[in-house]
Amino acid sequence: MIDLGSTTWLEIRHGEAWLGGAPVLHDINLDLRLGESTTVLGPNGAGKSCLVKLIDRSLHPIVQDQAYLHLFGRSSVNLWQLRQRLGIVSTPMEERIPGAITALELVLAGFFGSTRLGHDQNPTDRQRIRARHVLEQLNLQSISDQPYGQLSDGQRRRLLMARALVHEPDVLVLDEPSRALDLRGCHQLMHTLSALCRHGTTLVQVTHRIDTIIPEMKRVLFLQKGRIVGDGTPAEMLTSTKLSALYDTPVAVVEAHGFRQVFPA
Template sequence: LLDSVSLAIREGENIAILGPNGAGKSSLIRAITREYYPSRRGEDVTFRFRGQDRWDAFDLRSHIGIVSGDLQHTFTRGISGREVVLSGFFSSIGLFFSHEVTGAMEEKADEILAFLGVAHLADRLMLEISSGEARRLLIGRALVHDPGTLLLDEPTNSLDLAALHAFRATLRRIARSGTGIILVTHNLHDIIPEIARVILMRDGAIRMDGRKAEVLTDEAIGGLFCVPVHVVSEGGYYYATGY
């Protein structure tokens, strides 16, 4: 799945992992989230987070928040926006009778809903809102423990232009608040101006890793996606044209 990937990310760093479908991006994310465990015969392969290679999964919640398409699919049910955010305290899909929601949790959830601009969705059901609105609620769920890093796997899939605009504004607000962003995507236009480092992946391997302006070039992006492109920059965003 992954070919000799060696990668170090500093806590609080804003990076994008860019590559075509099948590049190995999701496999790398599943290694980070411990769904996949790295191993290769005859070699010592390690995965280390904050200096440790063994963690209690619950302890990780205060360090890294995760939003993915798979997670959103599990929330396509009659759960309110506030319940979605509150469920982050319990790493559950919604709330259950065994969960004791405290006043402090309620206050934190309302604070996050307001910060993300989705307070109006607090009482709406996930079945009744758009994909973009649901995505922002899931980000709220990931932020309840004030993680140092927010990891987003293909976050703009299925979003229209208006939803993409709102989502990028939300992501910029989070980055400016000091939370590190790891953005995994196949779209150049997902990369917000606050992201300074870009990693290119293809065929399970890292092809390039460096400063955004040095990586997002015609040659590098054209070679990554195997199409001739012209990369343009506007307002801090990058776009591929000419294909």
């Protein structure tokens, strides 16, 4: 059984991972706690998506002395149990969604860990009520009968979040959630993330974009060349000096209403 009382939901010690015959993560030491929404920030190629793969168990760390990865207090977890506590939204998942599936069916498929409802997958009345509630929560009820392939990028991203939220997970991990979104879609996404934080969902946002970090984030990690090179509060980490070093380019940070934007320095 998963330890339901653990406040540290992810614990990694001396984590190293390889992908395609090359090392992608090096000596990762990390604790992530419930109630502490965190942004993992870094340039393209830093290893951010590989960290997500470690979390969703599609990438496994190298076995070595004193190295381990614990999810919700356990080194070995049942994937179905894990799905009840951890929601993941990533680009590979988005690319597997059939274009003809309706928004409501996709959210219902989340109960079965699939991307469409199979012949033997029959949602209960309670599950249908829950799915519609989540669509309303994310302001997607008006598109519930529309095919996935006809939705905007912003609607698709929020719909995948709805699918991940049907189980009411403790933690929602988002890999580059603002990818390909226009200004309106990006603002809608940030509004949704803020609302989720306020209602008790612990978020992990993996991104290279400083301007999408919501004020509710409590912690920022810097990832660079597969290593964690910084860890602190947004006020400590999102400075001109530290961001210039992370991205290896001079930038100036401007802050307004709890959000930050960067400009060439």
